[in-house]
Amino acid sequence: MYRVGVIGLGSIAAMYANPQAPFPYCHVGGIRYSDQVELVAVADLSEQARERFRQTWGSAFPDSLKYYDSDQAMLAAEQLDIVAVCVRGPYHFPVTMNVIAAAGQAGGPRAIFLEKPATCSLQEMDTILAAAQAVGVPITVSYSRHWAPHVLRLQELVAEGLVGEVRQVVGYCGHAFLSFASHTTDLICQFAGYDPVAVYARGRVPEQAVPDGYEPEPALDSMIIEFPNGVIGTQIGADASFGGFYAEVLGTEGGARAGIYIPPAVWDKKGNPIDLEKLNIPENASVFKVAYDQIAQYLDGGPLPHCTNAQFAAVHEVGFAGIESVLTGQRITLPNQNRTRKIYANG
Ligand SMILES: NC(=O)c1ccc[n+]([C@@H]2O[C@H](COP(=O)([O-])OP(=O)(O)OC[C@H]3O[C@@H](n4cnc5c(N)ncnc54)[C@H](O)[C@@H]3O)[C@@H](O)[C@H]2O)c1
Numbered sequence: 001m002y003r004v005g006v007i008g009l010g011s012i013a014a015m016y017a018n019p020q021a022p023f024p025y026c027h028v029g030g031i032r033y034s035d036q037v038e039l040v041a042v043a044d045l046s047e048q049a050r051e052r053f054r055q056t057w058g059s060a061f062p063d064s065l066k067y068y069d070s071d072q073a074m075l076a077a078e079q080l081d082i083v084a085v086c087v088r089g090p091y092h093f094p095v096t097m098n099v100i101a102a103a104g105q106a107g108g109p110r111a112i113f114l115e116k117p118a119t120c121s122l123q124e125m126d127t128i129l130a131a132a133q134a135v136g137v138p139i140t141v142s143y144s145r146h147w148a149p150h151v152l153r154l155q156e157l158v159a160e161g162l163v164g165e166v167r168q169v170v171g172y173c174g175h176a177f178l179s180f181a182s183h184t185t186d187l188i189c190q191f192a193g194y195d196p197v198a199v200y201a202r203g204r205v206p207e208q209a210v211p212d213g214y215e216p217e218p219a220l221d222s223m224i225i226e227f228p229n230g231v232i233g234t235q236i237g238a239d240a241s242f243g244g245f246y247a248e249v250l251g252t253e254g255g256a257r258a259g260i261y262i263p264p265a266v267w268d269k270k271g272n273p274i275d276l277e278k279l280n281i282p283e284n285a286s287v288f289k290v291a292y293d294q295i296a297q298y299l300d301g302g303p304l305p306h307c308t309n310a311q312f313a314a315v316h317e318v319g320f321a322g323i324e325s326v327l328t329g330q331r332i333t334l335p336n337q338n339r340t341r342k343i344y345a346n347g
Pocket of ligand 1: 087088
């Protein structure tokens with residue numbers, strides 16, 4: 001069992017579900033259902049947050065679970081295999097750098113699971129990626145809806161040619177480019193590829209006071225993502241007929257609809273539905289259980305988990321290029337030239 005420590009005990013770490021949830025949408029719930037990882041330590045600056053966690057989740061974990069009042073205290077005291085960074089966006093950079101520093105020590109963490117949005121600037125992203133690479137630790141970013149079992153299965157089937165050659169991927173979900181819409185940007189890349197080359201976007205800049213050195217985070221109205229094989233990704237900044245957080249994959253032989261909150265659908269060239277019985281669609285599971293299992297399998301010697309290193313970097317590049325495009329009115333080729341723009345991505 002790989003030892004996990006979680007930093008930040010707010011909504012996504014622990015509060016979006018409770019121990020009764022069958023498919024908990026939170027880190028500790030997914031860790032609890034995995035038989036490959038175990039939660040050994042948690043850290044939060046807030047006494048109130050630690051107490052709330054103890055009340056909700058304390059009895060669901062062994063009494064040996066350790067509580068710390070900061071990330072640094074936990075990292076100094078514990079030998080951890082995986083560290084989850086679940087603090088707000090502007091704190092991702094300093095906290096992740098602390099985890100990487102610990103990873104450079106003997107017995108330090110060997111994998112980092114970082115909540116989206118990865119960082120507030122591309123310069124920060126470049127810095128954490130280089131520092132993590134120097135100590136041989138991968139960073140997986142939690143575009144959590146990616147790991148819905150039926151979405152992963154459709155990804156596999158589409159890669160095997162289920163809809164023929166993919167031509168377009170249309171994703172639905174707007175709001176803030178990095179903090180929210182990035183889930184659907186990832187979903188588009190999940191089906192189109194993690195090698196985007198250019199972005200054109202429209203959006204709105206909120207009237208919002210932000211701390212010194214930051215710019216407000218624009219919201220996405222519409223974004224076109226170009227891929228080198230000619231595939232076009234279109235992200236529509238609104239929910240559609242089936243809600244948000246899903247994508248339609250349109251190919252030469254048919255199409256597919258995939259998203260965490262909707263059942264999968266596949267159709268042939270003429271639009272006739274394809275029987276899902278034949279496609280071995282798996283049972284549902286907590287997306288966090290699936291993600292932690294992938295990280296554990298990597299530590300066992302397996303492949304990199306999804307949404308790791310170059311993959312999350314590609315999604316983050318698209319998000320920043322979308323913002324750059326909104327602010328300049330230009331089509332932005334990747335990688336972004338402007339790497340210092342600092343966005344208050346507080347999701
Ligand atoms: N994957 C998803 O679907 C999803 C959903 C919601 C939030 N998120 C992301 O999760 C992250 C956290 O969001 P949230 O809504 O859970 O935040 P939150 O405000 O509910 O919780 C954050 C917690 O981190 C603690 N904290 C801050 N700095 C710390 C430090 N140095 N050491 C220890 N604890 C520290 C705070 O006290 C707070 O309790 C954000 O990046 C957000 O975008 C992801």
